[in-house]
Amino acid sequence: MTIVPLDTFRAELERLRADAEAAMDAAADEVALEAARIDFLGAKSGRLKAIQKSLGGLAAADKPAGGRHFNEAKAAVTACFEAAQARVAGAGSECRLDAIDVTLPAEPVRLGHMHPITRTIRRVQEIMGRLGFESVDGPEVEDQWHNFEALAIPAEHPARDPLDNFYLAVARGADPLLLRSQTSTVQIRVMENREPPLRIVSLGRVYRPDTADATHYPMFHQVEGLLVEPGTTLAHLKSVLRMFASSFLGHAVNVRFRPSFFPFTEPSVEVDMEWGGRWVEMGGAGMIDPAVLEAVGYDPDSVTGFAFGLGVERIAARRYGVEDIRDFYRNDARFLRQF
Numbered sequence: 001m002t003i004v005p006l007d008t009f010r011a012e013l014e015r016l017r018a019d020a021e022a023a024m025d026a027a028a029d030e031v032a033l034e035a036a037r038i039d040f041l042g043a044k045s046g047r048l049k050a051i052q053k054s055l056g057g058l059a060a061a062d063k064p065a066g067g068r069h070f071n072e073a074k075a076a077v078t079a080c081f082e083a084a085q086a087r088v089a090g091a092g093s094e095c096r097l098d099a100i101d102v103t104l105p106a107e108p109v110r111l112g113h114m115h116p117i118t119r120t121i122r123r124v125q126e127i128m129g130r131l132g133f134e135s136v137d138g139p140e141v142e143d144q145w146h147n148f149e150a151l152a153i154p155a156e157h158p159a160r161d162p163l164d165n166f167y168l169a170v171a172r173g174a175d176p177l178l179l180r181s182q183t184s185t186v187q188i189r190v191m192e193n194r195e196p197p198l199r200i201v202s203l204g205r206v207y208r209p210d211t212a213d214a215t216h217y218p219m220f221h222q223v224e225g226l227l228v229e230p231g232t233t234l235a236h237l238k239s240v241l242r243m244f245a246s247s248f249l250g251h252a253v254n255v256r257f258r259p260s261f262f263p264f265t266e267p268s269v270e271v272d273m274e275w276g277g278r279w280v281e282m283g284g285a286g287m288i289d290p291a292v293l294e295a296v297g298y299d300p301d302s303v304t305g306f307a308f309g310l311g312v313e314r315i316a317a318r319r320y321g322v323e324d325i326r327d328f329y330r331n332d333a334r335f336l337r338q339f
């Protein structure tokens with residue numbers, strides 16, 4: 001057996017080490033690095049393995065030094081491989097950072113907000129609350145007593161015409177129920193259950209079979225106010241309405257009364273408010289009619305009070321500059337997002 005000189009062995013080892021370091025440094029990705037690992041560090045036919053076998057050809061005296069050189073070279077190649085491995089893995093994560101640009105502004109989260117009608121209702125409740133009016137609710141499906149009879153609207157009155165109301169196929173006793181056509185129903189419900197003094201406000205939906213146009217819709221909202229206190233006059237009513245409108249708009253608002261008729265108030269007035277230099281009709285009002293006080297069991301000789309009913313859509317349309325009330329119900333996010 002030929003003896004391999006120690007110098008030759010060392011020279012081969014150095015070459016292998018240089019080749020291995022070059023190959024591993026050059027590996028651009030995990031696949032190339034794995035090929036280099038198998039080539040140099042492979043357990044079966046790697047080049048280090050082959051050179052390890054040639055250790056046996058050294059002279060016995062050279063074997064300890066040869067073994068030391070071999071171990072040094074193997075440790076160096078292994079360290080080089082591990083460094084390359086870390087580099088390739090790092091490059092991978094750099095790629096992922098590239099794919100997600102963390103400096104880009106985030107997709108905005110779409111936040112919803114209150115519908116302009118709901119916001120108007122809350123604001124009216126808040127302002128009226130400060131004037132001492134408690135906010136109460138009533139049912140949208142009503143009986144004829146609360147929607148008509150107790151409000152002094154008798155059976156033959158045109159307001160009860162089936163063409164002007166949404167009567168339901170459901171009846172209570174002989175009378176069919178209906179979707180309430182006004183929030184004045186709540187006046188009756190409150191007075192039936194409580195004793196004066198009273199200050200209440202009720203906001204909610206009402207229904208009338210109107211053809212939808214810019215100012216009408218088969219469903220809309222009213223704000224009903226009711227005050228029952230000794231010595232109440234139309235002047236108090238006007239003051240409350242003026243204070244309400246002025247708080248709502250944030251500046252003094254003029255209120256005008258025009259003579260009118262409602263079966264459940266006497267005298268009755270139309271309420272106009274001056275918005276942007278124009279008189280706009282906002283609803284009706286008046287002193288509670290004695291017939292109504294009697295219907296709820298009050299003594300009309302000793303009890304006085306006023307009531308008013310305004311259109312919430314009208315208030316909201318003025319406030320937000322909306323020309324067509326149908327826009328409130330279209331649920332078009334582009335419209336609603338403006339408020």
Ligand code: PHE
Pocket residue numbers: 181182183184262265283284285286307308309310
């Ligand atoms: N309920 C009446 C309407 O819907 C308005 C109103 C309320 C009038 C209270 C007088 C008093 O037209």
